[in-house]
Amino acid sequence: MTENRTPPPRFAYKADKLKPLRAFCQTARLGSVSRAAEALYVSQPAITLQLQALERELGVKLFERVGRRLTPSREGQVLYELAKPLVEGLDGLDAVFRDKVQGLDAGELNVAAGSSTILYLLPGIVEAFRQRRSDVRLTLHNVTGAGGLDLLRTDAVDLAVGSMLDVPADLRYMPVYRFEPMLITPPDHPLAHKADLKLEDLSPYGLILPPKRLTTYRLVDLVFQQNRVPYTVALEVGGWEVIKQYVAMGLGISIVTAICLTDADRTRLAARSLAQYFPSRSYGVVIRKGKFLSPQARAFIELIQPDGGIEHSER
16 A cells, blocks of 8 residues: 655745845844845845745744844744855855965955045055965956946945945945045145134135036035035046146145145145034945955955054044
């Protein structure tokens, strides 16, 4: 007599266990199905179905709701401790593999940054990185704004270094340095040594600013408008070095970030803080949330934030 046995249930997710485990780990880490869906660029129902299938397969409840946050249950915590290194290991397999393989492409690091960051902030960091990791081929991509974000989101670069005011939900910004806003004029300009400098004192003089599409121009316009102080723009030109040169020639005054001022500039320019009116600008590291960082990327970040990401103020 043939015994009829009911076959065990088959779940479609078992064909790819990485997806539900990744969904589970992101939900456990972020405490929310919606935030996990955003991090993985999938729909909330897809995350919910994967979690439900995982609970049916294991026969346990994986999450408990504490307030508005989902917290792993006792069994869920056990699964998280087991699954987290597996998911991270598989997600980072390509990068680790390339790092281990011998050859021209065995060690690569791609960093996105704007011109001012490359010119003023990164030289010492790049020099230190080359001394420590001479085996890594480092490429600096000179991009700003949306271009840099596109490179991050498509994994064309490992990380970005620069300044951000509005941080998208899919990116993580770790500010490290903070620089004051500075008024720069020729050394013999009336504002160079004026006591009790006010925003209104800048009105009679034409400003030399970066193009309107850049954050600096928009920020200057916003501050003058909020304080109801009129101003004029004498020149729009890209690049802090060009702006400094034109100011030194007496073609106008400018409002710059202290990151671009060097010791050599002190002989040809007068610089005064405008921190009373303009916010300081932070510079730091930008990465895509959920991205596995290669050993060389982590080494580069450690050089930028040696104190664990604590902001450093500079003038």
